[in-house]
Amino acid sequence: MIIDIHGHYTTAPKALEEWRNRQIAGIAHPAGMPKPSELRIGDDELRESIERNQLRLMRERGLDLTIFSPRASFMAHHIGDFQVSSTWAAICNELCHRVSRLFPDHFVPAAMLPQSPGVDPATSIPELVKCVEQYGNVAINLNPDPSGGHWTSPPLTDRHWYPIYEKMVEYDIPAMIHVSTSCNACFHTTGAHYINADTTAFMQLIQGDLFHDFPTLRLVIPHGGGAAPYHWGRYRGLAQVLKKPALREHLLKNVFFDTCVYHQPGIDLLTKVIPVDNILFASEMIGAVRGIDPETGHNFDDTKRYIEATQDLSPEDRHKIYEGNVRRVYPRLDAALKARGR
Amino acid sequence: MIIDIHGHYTTAPKALEEWRNRQIAGIAHPAGMPKPSELRIGDDELRESIERNQLRLMRERGLDLTIFSPRASFMAHHIGDFQVSSTWAAICNELCHRVSRLFPDHFVPAAMLPQSPGVDPATSIPELVKCVEQYGNVAINLNPDPSGGHWTSPPLTDRHWYPIYEKMVEYDIPAMIHVSTSCNACFHTTGAHYINADTTAFMQLIQGDLFHDFPTLRLVIPHGGGAAPYHWGRYRGLAQVLKKPALREHLLKNVFFDTCVYHQPGIDLLTKVIPVDNILFASEMIGAVRGIDPETGHNFDDTKRYIEATQDLSPEDRHKIYEGNVRRVYPRLDAALKARGR
Numbered sequence: 201m202i203i204d205i206h207g208h209y210t211t212a213p214k215a216l217e218e219w220r221n222r223q224i225a226g227i228a229h230p231a232g233m234p235k236p237s238e239l240r241i242g243d244d245e246l247r248e249s250i251e252r253n254q255l256r257l258m259r260e261r262g263l264d265l266t267i268f269s270p271r272a273s274f275m276a277h278h279i280g281d282f283q284v285s286s287t288w289a290a291i292c293n294e295l296c297h298r299v300s301r302l303f304p305d306h307f308v309p310a311a312m313l314p315q316s317p318g319v320d321p322a323t324s325i326p327e328l329v330k331c332v333e334q335y336g337n338v339a340i341n342l343n344p345d346p347s348g349g350h351w352t353s354p355p356l357t358d359r360h361w362y363p364i365y366e367k368m369v370e371y372d373i374p375a376m377i378h379v380s381t382s383c384n385a386c387f388h389t390t391g392a393h394y395i396n397a398d399t400t401a402f403m404q405l406i407q408g409d410l411f412h413d414f415p416t417l418r419l420v421i422p423h424g425g426g427a428a429p430y431h432w433g434r435y436r437g438l439a440q441v442l443k444k445p446a447l448r449e450h451l452l453k454n455v456f457f458d459t460c461v462y463h464q465p466g467i468d469l470l471t472k473v474i475p476v477d478n479i480l481f482a483s484e485m486i487g488a489v490r491g492i493d494p495e496t497g498h499n500f501d502d503t504k505r506y507i508e509a510t511q512d513l514s515p516e517d518r519h520k521i522y523e524g525n526v527r528r529v530y531p532r533l534d535a536a537l538k539a540r541g542r
Numbered sequence: 543m544i545i546d547i548h549g550h551y552t553t554a555p556k557a558l559e560e561w562r563n564r565q566i567a568g569i570a571h572p573a574g575m576p577k578p579s580e581l582r583i584g585d586d587e588l589r590e591s592i593e594r595n596q597l598r599l600m601r602e603r604g605l606d607l608t609i610f611s612p613r614a615s616f617m618a619h620h621i622g623d624f625q626v627s628s629t630w631a632a633i634c635n636e637l638c639h640r641v642s643r644l645f646p647d648h649f650v651p652a653a654m655l656p657q658s659p660g661v662d663p664a665t666s667i668p669e670l671v672k673c674v675e676q677y678g679n680v681a682i683n684l685n686p687d688p689s690g691g692h693w694t695s696p697p698l699t700d701r702h703w704y705p706i707y708e709k710m711v712e713y714d715i716p717a718m719i720h721v722s723t724s725c726n727a728c729f730h731t732t733g734a735h736y737i738n739a740d741t742t743a744f745m746q747l748i749q750g751d752l753f754h755d756f757p758t759l760r761l762v763i764p765h766g767g768g769a770a771p772y773h774w775g776r777y778r779g780l781a782q783v784l785k786k787p788a789l790r791e792h793l794l795k796n797v798f799f800d801t802c803v804y805h806q807p808g809i810d811l812l813t814k815v816i817p818v819d820n821i822l823f824a825s826e827m828i829g830a831v832r833g834i835d836p837e838t839g840h841n842f843d844d845t846k847r848y849i850e851a852t853q854d855l856s857p858e859d860r861h862k863i864y865e866g867n868v869r870r871v872y873p874r875l876d877a878a879l880k881a882r883g884r
Binding site: 466488495 | 686687691692693695696697726727728729730732733734737738741742745746748749765766768769771772773774775776777778779780782783788803804805807808810811814815830831832833835836837842843
């Protein structure tokens with residue numbers, strides 16, 4: 201089985217964006233604030249938006265299952281207050297939940313949280329509980345920068361975030377560390393802010409001792425770990441300068457990297473540098489880079505091709521990346537699959 | 543000849559840091575503000591600080607010449623106002639100038655600028671002119687984020703920066719895009735802020751059309767280009783999405799990457815992905831990562847070893863990286879060398 205751990209619902213029916221635009225307008229003009237019940241999207245529309253897009257590409261590429269979360273760039277936690285984020289997160293998570301019920305063989309949900317800049321992350325826990333207990337979510341996306349490019353929250357190793365980690369440990373679910381859209385003109389959202397956030401999070405984890413306090417906590421750094429694998433020598437060296445244990449001991453029991461790296465040399469480096477047990481298959485499809493690579497004739501984000509072509513992996517290694525590691529890091533997914541005889 | 547294009551004066555005599563601390567204290571208590579003339583460092587002290595450190599390592603590693611600029615993390619443009627930065631930049635640039643006069647065969651200076659958050663970059667031009675015309679500087683370091691991790695300046699493609707570019711074109715000097723220390727707790731200075739800045743700058747250049755306005759402008763992205771080479775497929779794809787020309791056409795006549803990547807697989811990727819004409823040898827020695835890699839028994843920042851060991855380079859390629867490209871990108875260095883018969 202091939203499991204893509206990083207898919208976002210980027211193709212939701214237009215009504216979702218229209219509702220969101222009304223919500224954003226309603227921040228300044230509360231009389232126009234729409235109710236959640238005013239958003240009406242039928243099952244047929246959901247089905248069509250998935251069948252024509254993600255599911256079509258999954259079938260073309262031979263992917264079986266996607267861990268599916270709301271569109272990352274639309275989380276936009278910097279917009280409005282906690283109530284705005286809370287309503288928006290509930291709507292987006294419900295849609296991913298419905299997709300997973302319509303396509304139970306192909307999509308399993310992961311939740312966005314109703315984060316808001318300056319607001320205690322503990323306020324996100326009721327939504328998290330609902331998504332795990334009622335919607336069958338197997339993971340969350342945690343935004344280390346709800347300000348959208350101004351980086352006003354403390355580092356991920358700060359106790360500020362501990363309420364979320366405690367709940368993750370209780371439910372035995374991992375978090376993908378994933379920012380949203382950038383409202384800082386310096387940072388292109390998918391070309392700079394995403395990759396910087398991955399790099400930033402990884403270095404925060406080197407500096408801290410988070411897994412001393414949470415030995416079973418698991419974090420996924422997306423987009424191939426940002427710059428971390430390419431600069432693995434720098435990070436090994438900085439850990440040494442900071443008198444931390446070697447990275448394998450310090451972080452690699454708890455930190456995992458996805459394969460959203462859109463060319464062969466990048467995947468070759470990732471699989472050479474990072475232990476295979478820490479790599480999880482992903483494409484972030486349909487996401488940041490839509491289009492065909494003129495150098496290969498295939499989609500940039502068809503990451504399975506790179507995994508298949510890389511020289512350093514045995515069939516057993518590929519099985520780990522596609523499925524084995526995923527079942528280990530996402531035990532609620534493993535349990536759900538086993539309950540269905542998979 | 544082997545030229546290291548990225549060395550900082552990180553080993554200046556202690557008196558420099560003491561003077562700076564008095565200057566910082568003087569911001570709040572102007573009566574205690576020290577005069578530049580109160581900093582006294584003799585030639586013997588300068589000689590010793592270099593001979594015991596950079597020059598010793600250059601000899602051990604077989605490096606001939608370093609393009610030498612003030613310590614990057616100490617630029618700290620966010621401290622004080624323009625006058626504070628201006629005095630500090632003048633002192634630091636004068637020290638590098640003196641080192642280059644004491645060791646004319648081994649060090650050629652590059653200037654820091656007296657940038658200050660919210661201040662017009664044109665105010666840096668007098669210092670730049672002095673450094674080029676009187677001190678023989680062959681390049682500048684340009685900080686895209688004088689705020690130190692808050693990213694309050696416009697992107698590098700904004701007209702805000704054009705006065706600097708106009709002067710660079712006039713003098714035919716390149717700029718290394720190099721941030722300074724981070725005062726944002728989210729970003730470790732050398733592990734996150736430096737690498738993020740490289741990635742951010744590269745993406746800004748993709749988004750803009752800077753080299754349409756300045757066809758001969760040359761920018762160096764240090765630290766192996768941040769995350770850019772590892773995510774080269776993403777960047778090629780994003781350029782395509784943004785309807786820009788292919789990266790070779792759009793950026794690679796004007797943008798260069800150094801080799802400050804501290805492990806073999808990273809250098810292997812860099813030299814595979816980036817055209818050899820765009821790679822410049824550098825170690826950033828003595829810099830961010832001091833120490834011996836237990837996996838190799840050699841210093842992490844002994845980057846010449848990786849260049850020597852990588853499989854994809856011919857002797858002609860290595861000559862380009864070590865010297866040929868450098869003479870082309872830094873024509874004032876080439877002229878200075880030729881004037882000395884080198």
